[in-house]
Amino acid sequence: MNALYLSHFTATSAIGQGLDQTLDALRQHRGGLHPCAFDTVDLATCIGEVAGVDAIVLPARLAAFDCRNNRLAQLGLEQDGFAEAVRAAVKKYGPTRIGVFIGTSTAGILQTELAYRRRDAETGALPADFIYGTTHNTFSVADFTRQYFGLNGPAVAVSSACSSSAKVFASARRMLAAGLIDAAVVGGVDSLCLTTLYGFNSLGLISTQPCRPFDVERDGISIGEAAAFALLERPPAILPDAAVLLLGVGESSDAYHMSSPHPDGLGARMAMQAALDMAGLQPADIDYINLHGTATQSNDAAEAKAVMGLFGPATPCSSTKGATGHTLGAAGGVEAVICALALQHGLQPAGLNTRQTDAALPLNYLRDNRSQPMRYVLSNSFGFGGTNCSLIFGRAHQP
Amino acid sequence: MKLTAYIEGIGLLGAGLTDWPTAQSVLTGQQAYQPSRTVLPAPTLLPPAERRRSSAIVKLTLATGLEAVAAAGLDAATLPCVFSASGGDGENCHAICAMLASDDRAISPTRFHNSVHNAAAGYWGIATGAMTNASVLCAFDASFGAGLLETLTQVVVDDARTLLLACDTQYPEPLHSARPITDNFGIALVLAPQRSARSLAQISVTLTADPAQPLDDAALESLRLGIPAARGLPLLRAIALRQDGRVVLDYLDTQRLAVAVTLC
Numbered sequence: 001m002n003a004l005y006l007s008h009f010t011a012t013s014a015i016g017q018g019l020d021q022t023l024d025a026l027r028q029h030r031g032g033l034h035p036c037a038f039d040t041v042d043l044a045t046c047i048g049e050v051a052g053v054d055a056i057v058l059p060a061r062l063a064a065f066d067c068r069n070n071r072l073a074q075l076g077l078e079q080d081g082f083a084e085a086v087r088a089a090v091k092k093y094g095p096t097r098i099g100v101f102i103g104t105s106t107a108g109i110l111q112t113e114l115a116y117r118r119r120d121a122e123t124g125a126l127p128a129d130f131i132y133g134t135t136h137n138t139f140s141v142a143d144f145t146r147q148y149f150g151l152n153g154p155a156v157a158v159s160s161a162c163s164s165s166a167k168v169f170a171s172a173r174r175m176l177a178a179g180l181i182d183a184a185v186v187g188g189v190d191s192l193c194l195t196t197l198y199g200f201n202s203l204g205l206i207s208t209q210p211c212r213p214f215d216v217e218r219d220g221i222s223i224g225e226a227a228a229f230a231l232l233e234r235p236p237a238i239l240p241d242a243a244v245l246l247l248g249v250g251e252s253s254d255a256y257h258m259s260s261p262h263p264d265g266l267g268a269r270m271a272m273q274a275a276l277d278m279a280g281l282q283p284a285d286i287d288y289i290n291l292h293g294t295a296t297q298s299n300d301a302a303e304a305k306a307v308m309g310l311f312g313p314a315t316p317c318s319s320t321k322g323a324t325g326h327t328l329g330a331a332g333g334v335e336a337v338i339c340a341l342a343l344q345h346g347l348q349p350a351g352l353n354t355r356q357t358d359a360a361l362p363l364n365y366l367r368d369n370r371s372q373p374m375r376y377v378l379s380n381s382f383g384f385g386g387t388n389c390s391l392i393f394g395r396a397h398q399p
Numbered sequence: 400m401k402l403t404a405y406i407e408g409i410g411l412l413g414a415g416l417t418d419w420p421t422a423q424s425v426l427t428g429q430q431a432y433q434p435s436r437t438v439l440p441a442p443t444l445l446p447p448a449e450r451r452r453s454s455a456i457v458k459l460t461l462a463t464g465l466e467a468v469a470a471a472g473l474d475a476a477t478l479p480c481v482f483s484a485s486g487g488d489g490e491n492c493h494a495i496c497a498m499l500a501s502d503d504r505a506i507s508p509t510r511f512h513n514s515v516h517n518a519a520a521g522y523w524g525i526a527t528g529a530m531t532n533a534s535v536l537c538a539f540d541a542s543f544g545a546g547l548l549e550t551l552t553q554v555v556v557d558d559a560r561t562l563l564l565a566c567d568t569q570y571p572e573p574l575h576s577a578r579p580i581t582d583n584f585g586i587a588l589v590l591a592p593q594r595s596a597r598s599l600a601q602i603s604v605t606l607t608a609d610p611a612q613p614l615d616d617a618a619l620e621s622l623r624l625g626i627p628a629a630r631g632l633p634l635l636r637a638i639a640l641r642q643d644g645r646v647v648l649d650y651l652d653t654q655r656l657a658v659a660v661t662l663c
Contacts, residue, residue: 116496124573138537152653153654154654159516161517171536174549174553195511199508199511255525255529257525
């Protein structure tokens with residue numbers, strides 16, 4: 001593929017608002033998972049909640065979009081000068097030449113969950129102030145982002161469960177390559193809601209403790225929320241020294257089961273191989289892998305087989321979900337930003353909460369941070385329905 | 400910027416439209432349109448456990464997708480897919496929200512995994528064995544246009560035959576009042592990068608600010624307006640009429656898709 005330049009990027013999750021806090025949390029091994037006190041949830045679990053989401057006020061002209069998910073989106077967009085960068089891109093390219101590709105799994109469904117508590121006792125009707133299209137609907141966060149900046153190019157929400165905001169890079173790449181747009185606002189936004197907390201609980205997949213990816217005693221995920229964004233453009237002739245590029249995208253499907261990964265990680269391996277092929281790289285070129293690493297028994301076992309089969313046991317890897325929690329549809333975006341930070345700062349981030357790495361998963365799983373100049377990193381995102389996406393990012397210049 | 404592809408297979412299922420051959424005579428006016436509730440066939444290609452768990456959007460997606468792939472004479476396992484839906488399965492969403500508002504929040508695992516927007520994509524893979532890329536999209540009322548654009552970029556940029564599956568299901572009350580989708584409806588298209596013996600028509604698509612083209616028949620027009628996936632009907636009508644021409648399909652509030660149709 002023709003490499004794409006991440007001219008700006010930002011992430012807001014339970015470990016911090018914006019890049020400085022996120023990087024500092026990674027450096028200090030500071031996690032963001034705490035016992036769940038969200039809404040009326042009565043589950044014994046830990047969550048990665050973003051502080052201050054409820055206090056965000058949307059612009060009056062976008063009041064119809066008001067819900068936790070879009071508040072989180074706005075909080076994320078306003079970090080690190082990202083909004084200013086998008087506005088500058090609008091001046092440079094024009095509003096019709098910028099596409100919007102936002103990944104989410106549940107968008108603003110919390111709004112509907114809350115509205116169902118206020119149904120009319122006689123008719124069962126939802127309250128009159130409930131607006132479906134701009135809150136609950138999966139597209140609402142992409143439409144909000146588009147209208148926040150007055151963009152007029154193609155816009156879409158990608159919703160393939162936990163691979164959603166990795167796959168936005170794939171859709172944006174194709175649309176840039178097709179020449180329909182000159183820049184893309186890509187990202188992922190997912191916010192806490194009862195559907196996912198009680199849903200994952202029904203599957204026996206949530207942990208009572210902060211999740212422990214690749215640990216011998218791992219027992220499930222910790223759900224988090226996040227907003228992460230990147231501005232993708234074709235690389236200019238001269239790139240800054242620390243420039244990060246998207247070099248490869250690999251996508252596949254397991255065709256196996258709705259809520260369990262292929263036991264040998266076959267689909268995962270296909271996605272990683274496809275990303276390497278697109279980037280024109282060999283497994284040995286990859287300096288660090290940000291694993292999907294959810295801390296469920298089955299994900300980590302299948303992913304370890306896939307990584308082992310393709311990379312062998314030496315490539316340094318970790319899951320940052322022990323810090324952020326599993327931010328579901330936002331995970332691919334958050335971890336893309338963590339990969340970009342890792343490349344720029346020569347940081348291989350440790351996986352938190354893992355006390356004893358599972359000997360049955362014989363990867364080079366990092367439990368301590370490492371300082372190491374890196375050229376290429378890979379990020380994995382897999383999801384329900386057997387959806388897989390791997391991304392390869394690299395430094396434009398040898399660090 | 401113009402994106403060009405060749406349609407090799409069409410699948411269609413909706414109110415009073417049981418498949419593409421039936422729909423053609425209705426779209427051309429040879430046969431009067433008589434809307435009746437959409438009947439979803441059993442997803443016989445799925446293993447028994449998945450068949451039991453499959454919801455309306457899964458049945459609709461399988462029926463339309465398999466019709467298009469069979470018409471093109473292709474193996475579904477080989478085709479990358481674009482699934483575009485304006486929402487997930489409506490019945491399932493209502494059931495979850497009702498339980499979460501009750502004293503018993505113990506929603507079932509099947510309800511939960513059927514709630515993901517890519518449930519139909521997951522079942523499609525299980526049914527067909529396709530381990531190919533699946534893009535799963537939503538753009539509210541613009542979902543058909545968004546799906547068509549994404550499919551075209553896959554065809555053009557990745558130089559690969561790609562299957563578009565645009566399907567919508569209905570919400571029960573009380574959500575139906577907030578999102579009044581009138582019935583279940585789906586369109587599936589196999590698009591190819593090159594002309595072949597199977598090609599039905601060439602389409603060249605550009606963005607336009609022109610208004611979307613309505614359908615002459617009042618009942619068909621209310622179908623087009625009532626279900627986002629049915630916004631693709633003007634394209635299928637042009638193919639059914641076997642006439643070259645230009646149609647404008649609905650997309651975003653400020654952007655539509657102009658489609659130049661050339662019969663093969």
